[in-house]
Amino acid sequence: MTDQLSPRRRTGVPRAEDKLHDVAVVGGGPVGLLMALLLTRRGLDVAVLEQRTSRSIHSRAIGIHPPALAVLDDAGVGPALLAAGVRIRRGTARSRGREVASLSFEAVPGRHPYVLAVPQVITEQLLEEQLEALRPGALQRGVHVHGADDDGATVTLSCRVGAGPGSGTRPGAGPERAADRDAEHPAGPDTSTVRARLVVAADGAYSALRRQRGVAVRTRTYPDAYLMGDFADTTPDGSTAVLFLEAGGIVESFPLPGGTRRWVARMPGVVSHPTAAGLASLIARRTGIGPEPESCTMLSAFSVSSRMPRRLVAGRLALIGDAAHQISPIGGQGMNLGWLDAAALAPIMAAALRGEPTAAALRQFEADRHRAAATATWQAHLNMALGRPLPPAMLAARNHVFGALTHIPGAHDAVANRFTMH
Template identity: 50%
Template sequence: MLDVVIVGAGPVGLFMGALLLQQGHDVRILERRTTRSDLSRAIGIHPPALAELARAGVAGELIAAGVHIRKGIAYSQRRKIAGLAFDGDPAFPFILAVPQTVTEAVLEKTVLDLDPQAIVRGADVHEVRDDFRSVRVAATSPSGGREFRAKLVVAADGAHSAIRQRILPHLPSRSYPDCYIMGDFADTTGHGTDAVLYLEPAGIVESFPLPGGVRRWVVRLGSPDKGTTAEGLAELVGARTGEVPDAAGNTMVSAFEVRSRLAGRMVHRRVVLLGDAAHEISPIGGQGMNLGWLDAAALAPIMDASFAGADVGRRLEDFERARRKAARRASHQAGLNMALGRPLPPSTMDVRNRLFAGALEVPAVAGWVERRFTMR
């Protein structure tokens, strides 16, 4: 019997697996996809998550591969209105921007170096049955059915978690009036390693540097996207900001809508919901992946103590309380981020922007905002 089965080989599942394997536990990570995704959605790694990745020995390669965003700048109607340094954490005075594909590759290598058999791809989990002494996990694969038995199961299978849907079939979700489209283009802006927010009357445009001279653009839409092309996205960015990305250098276009949900409990006997499976929040602000890593870092030592025979009931209660609080805070911050980017009449936006810029000139306020944006 295995110690732990993890469902989902995304960034959170891989990190959870690495932490447990480093403590000598028998782990299998089951992934429905037969190969790693080539989509690069999550790109931002915040200082608290970097600290946990460093403790696990996987931060160095990511830091070397990524862009260090040390400052954010806000523009509106072609004028610079404010700036904010992300230098409050002495160990990691930046937000790291690295494509999710790179992050997953580094984490997967870490896992496979510890146990070459740990990742099982092409395993589509269709049943998780807790018999109080162990958990049976049944999966289908191209070669037929497979069954795994473990002491514990971690569901890190994302916002559409099938395991969560079975455990909490009526968990409500909240929808928001915010829709976005994003794309990666060759960076011709001259903004270097700065993140840029364009607070425009028609809605926010966000811009983040990526390795290899690439910049990601995220545009708020008034309604769900209906198939905007790279050319259309470049025109939309240009109309709002004056910066016109070169559509010929585009490598990705993806649209998304926003919803949130928060499970009242993460631990369900021998099954634990982790990351987006437990708390889906808006991608605006880039907190979701980081939140999942911090879940894993808090859970791993509790699992380790449990396998050693310790009574971890109180520690699990503390884990639930702390992680729910962190998820609520992240969700609230994401809501504020989205509200900041909604359309406003130009005159109202001018007043709001002046107040925003003035507040950031107060060191105490700037420090508070920096801590919220960097999840510290």
């Protein structure tokens, strides 16, 4: 990342004769969009290539932690997100109807002493609107990137135009299967190329570019599975996040805008055919609170695994987000971790495009982001362990220790800082 570049602008779908971009960002999810925003605000010509033809309506990641909120402020979307979200200033843990522990986020460092809960579809919309305002046409949907040719000065991306849900994958196909088909059938009738000086792969945990570049990945599968759903909020908990530490497994409860609440229940295995009524019944059995099944607006069953690439920079390609570190979603750190990747990488890329030497900065970037991912993985592992089923006697003993710890002022602040990614 040392070549001198001059920013250029483009719009429209990819074509082989298009001008050279400063940076191509592969993946138009929340991490890729923020990366593009940060680079665009530095005066760079950025193209974002996204396989999906439209934003997913499903709300997946919801929690935005204080360090990421500061980055989003710098990108110009902080105020809009704050207006759209719920500020979680307190979390509590309960067991068998009694409070075990309580955490206040009021004392966390920085200008945002809370976790902001925003449905991911809204977060993506606000990021996309901000990018469109700064560089119209930068986001190109329905473009699947399946290969990259790095000649040492530029990168040529091989694309299929018109790929995405309903074209590049069939309903119900898992990401591994879709990736395998891409490798077997890398070209189609609607193919094109995009050229850029540098490339950012923000194309998810099964990153096609990461695999195409031969980056080795350490994978770990966990024995944990969860069932998640969004229901109308019938609790008195308001903006408080609640963990129900029960013998049958944890149930997590988080406020969302619009009088909605997210429920996440630890399961003995992945539920193949989840129903709102089934999840509501399980929540009621464990917590005594019964969400209304007919109010459910989202339902998802998932297992947990982690993927850690051995390197994050390969020639003129850099990995961020889930492409750089897939961790358990329990704890809500993954999207935030990707945003912090983008914040760390953007100034390095800008310096490289000015012709400045960046080798040492890239080595530090890799070391720092590997360290941050390891810390987040450890925290997610601890969160999952906290939620596993326990015999009643062991559960009571564990809860007593957990509660006592959060009543020690210094320990309370340390735990609160850890849960908010400080």
